[in-house]
Structure formats: structure tokens, C-alpha cells
Amino acid sequence: EAQVTQNPRYLITVTGKKLTVTCSQNMNHEYMSWYRQDPGLGLRQIYYSMNVEVTDKGDVPEGYKVSRKEKRNFPLILESPSPNQTSLYFCASSFGQGEYEQYFGPGTRLTVT
């Protein structure tokens, strides 16, 4: 089954404790992206990657890191999480950037206390 998976689905952590949210797709997509969704602010793009080893900042990259060492994986790293990073995070992938539909993962609900 073609899908985007994220882990963990739910995470409660404390300020400053480094964490990684994994994202994997099995559709051989070149483009992958991370979003956060907050009430009243909609979906905002954090980082995107157009191919292996090619990443770029979205609209809200501060406090996040990403890497794209393999085509299928695009982990999101929070090196020192803060409470304002409490949010619902979505990973998405598509065949390419721009004109292609994005397929979203199930989401990761992160709470930072």
C-alpha cells in the first residue's frame, strides 16, 4: 500500500530534550516536506526537500532541522524543543515540487512541557 508513515504518532516531552520525528514514504517520491498545523494558523511549511541531500527552508524553519540522506526518509529533528513547538506535525511527499499532489502522513501530535 502506497503510504507516508510517521513515528511517533503522539509524543509528550520536556523542554530541551532532543527528539526526532521520522517520516518515510514508499512511493519513490522525490519531494518531501514537513508542516505544522496550529489552530487559527493553518498548515505552515517548515522545511522541504526536492531530492536526496537537497533541503530548503519553508516559512517557519526556526528551531527545526532536517536531513535527506535517503530518498524514502525525511526525519524532523528538534534539538532543543520549546513549548511553542507544541503542535500537530505532518510529513508529506509528492513526485515533484509544484504541480504534483502531496500525500500526507497521519500526523504527529507533539506536546512540549
Add this chain to the structure above:
Amino acid sequence: QKEVEQNSGPLSVPEGAIASLNCTYSDRGSQSFFWYRQYSGKSPELIMSIYSNGDKEDGRFTAQLNKASQYVSLLIRDSQPSDSATYLCAVSGAGKSTFGDGTTLTVKP
């Protein structure tokens, strides 16, 4: 001004009516336009994509694009209770994707 703005909701229509969702965008270089549907607690899923001026129809859904006015709309004909969800307008160009805040639609039986 937000890059992508959607008509404020929530929007409520009776079953069988036409629901009209609107979206404006600020970047004239935008090339691709999408409507996603998001049920509560779920991830967004594509409803329609549109790339050139005019109308595009798919079943009960019609997307309309007017690049001169920087305007995208989605019409849902014969609305069903199962259409109750949040609809997200998305605009893409140069690698980035920008989403509107969404419009929540409720279809009342």
C-alpha cells in the same frame, strides 16, 4: 496580508445545496493550485488540482481559477453530510507550498 486567504467560516449549508469556498493568493508567480479536504483529526487529502484559468469539474466538485484576479474557488454541488470537513486551499510555486487557514464546512441533513 496572508499569502493565501480563505473565506472565513464556518460555512453551513443544507443537504443538497451548493457550497462555495473561496481563496485568494498574493504571489503572482504561483503555478499550481489545490483544494484539500481534512476531516477532524485526520490528515489532508486532495480533492482537486487546477493549473490553468477556467473551470475544472470532477463529479460534484468544480474548481475555478482566475489568475488575473488571483482567485481560486471550489464549488460542491448536491452537498452531503459526508462533505462536512475543513477545506484547505494550497498554492505552490518554486518548491514552496502555502496553505490557507481553511474553511470549515458543515452540511446539515
